[in-house]
Amino acid sequence: MVPVITQQRKIMKRKHIVAGNWKMNMDYDAGRDLVKAVADKLQPSDTLVILGTPYIHLRNAASIIKDISNLKIAAQNCHQEESGAFTGEVAAGMLASCGVDYVILGHSERREYFGEDDQLIASKIDAALAAGLSPIYCCGEKLEAREAGTENDVVGAQVEAALFHLSTEQLAQVVIAYEPVWAIGTGKTASPEQAQDMHAHIRALLAGHFGQEAADGVSILYGGSVKPGNAKEIFSKPDVDGGLIGGASLKAADFIAIVDSF
Numbered sequence: 001m002v003p004v005i006t007q008q009r010k011i012m013k014r015k016h017i018v019a020g021n022w023k024m025n026m027d028y029d030a031g032r033d034l035v036k037a038v039a040d041k042l043q044p045s046d047t048l049v050i051l052g053t054p055y056i057h058l059r060n061a062a063s064i065i066k067d068i069s070n071l072k073i074a075a076q077n078c079h080q081e082e083s084g085a086f087t088g089e090v091a092a093g094m095l096a097s098c099g100v101d102y103v104i105l106g107h108s109e110r111r112e113y114f115g116e117d118d119q120l121i122a123s124k125i126d127a128a129l130a131a132g133l134s135p136i137y138c139c140g141e142k143l144e145a146r147e148a149g150t151e152n153d154v155v156g157a158q159v160e161a162a163l164f165h166l167s168t169e170q171l172a173q174v175v176i177a178y179e180p181v182w183a184i185g186t187g188k189t190a191s192p193e194q195a196q197d198m199h200a201h202i203r204a205l206l207a208g209h210f211g212q213e214a215a216d217g218v219s220i221l222y223g224g225s226v227k228p229g230n231a232k233e234i235f236s237k238p239d240v241d242g243g244l245i246g247g248a249s250l251k252a253a254d255f256i257a258i259v260d261s262f
C-alpha cells in the first residue's frame with residue numbers, strides 16, 4: 001500500500017497493481033514455466049502482481065504462487081450463472097475453488113469477438129463478487145470515439161452500466177482497467193496525460209455516485225502497449241495505479257521490469 005495524493009485531496013492508501021493478461025497464449029508447459037519464472041524473480045513489495053492466465057493454468061499457477069503474498073492469479077472470463085447446462089463455460093465459483101482471486105471482465109476482445117454487452121458484463125461482475133472474486137473491470141473507447149472527442153462519454157457510460165448498481169462495499173472489491181481499444185496490441189500507447197485525464201474522469205464519476213472516499217480507494221489501471229520502456233512515466237501519474245499488461249506479460253523479464261517501474 002503506497003500513499004497517493006490525488007488532486008490535493010486527503011492522503012489515502014490505494015493499492016498499486018500490475019496485472020498480466022496472457023490472453024490465449026502459452027501451452028501448459030510454457031505457462032507453468034512462466035509462472036515459476038515470475039514467482040522466482042518477484043521481490044516482496046507493496047505492489048500487488050496478478051497473473052491472468054488461460055483456464056488450463058489456473059489451478060497449478062495458484063499452487064505455485066500460494067506462499068507469495070504479493071502475487072495472485074486471475075481468470076480471463078467467467079459465466080454469469082452459478083452452474084448449469086452451459087457447455088464449455090466456467091462459473092465464478094469454480095474459479096474460486098481453484099485458488100483464483102481475480103477475474104478480468106469486460107475486456108474489449110470479449111466485447112468485440114464474443115458480443116459481450118454492458119448488461120452481460122454487469123451480470124458477470126455480480127457473479128464474480130458473489131463467488132468472492134474481485135473483478136478487474138475493463139473499459140475503453142475505440143479510435144472513432146477518441147477522434148470524435150467522445151471518449152469521456154463512452155467510457156462513462158460503460159462504467160455506469162457495469163458498476164453503478166453495486167454497493168460501496170462491493171465497489172471496494174473492484175479493480176478498474178482503462179484500456180483504449182486503439183492502444184491494445186498496436187504499440188501505440190496513450191500518453192501519460194491522456195491516461196491521467198481518463199482515470200481522473202472515471203474517479204470523478206465514481207465519486208459522484210459512491211462518494212469521494214469510496215472513489216479514492218479504487219485502483220484504476222492503464223492497459224494498452226505498456227512496456228518496460230514506458231511504464232515508469234505512465235505509472236507516475238497520480239490517478240494511474242498500475243497497469244494491465246498484454247504482450248509484455250508473456251516474458252518474465254519484461255513483466256518484472258514493468259512491476260519494478262513503481
Ligand SMILES: O=C[C@H](O)COP(=O)(O)O
Nearest residue numbers: 021184185224225246247
Ligand atoms: O489486457 C491487456 C490489454 O489488452 C493490453 O494488451 P497489450 O499490452 O498487448 O497492448
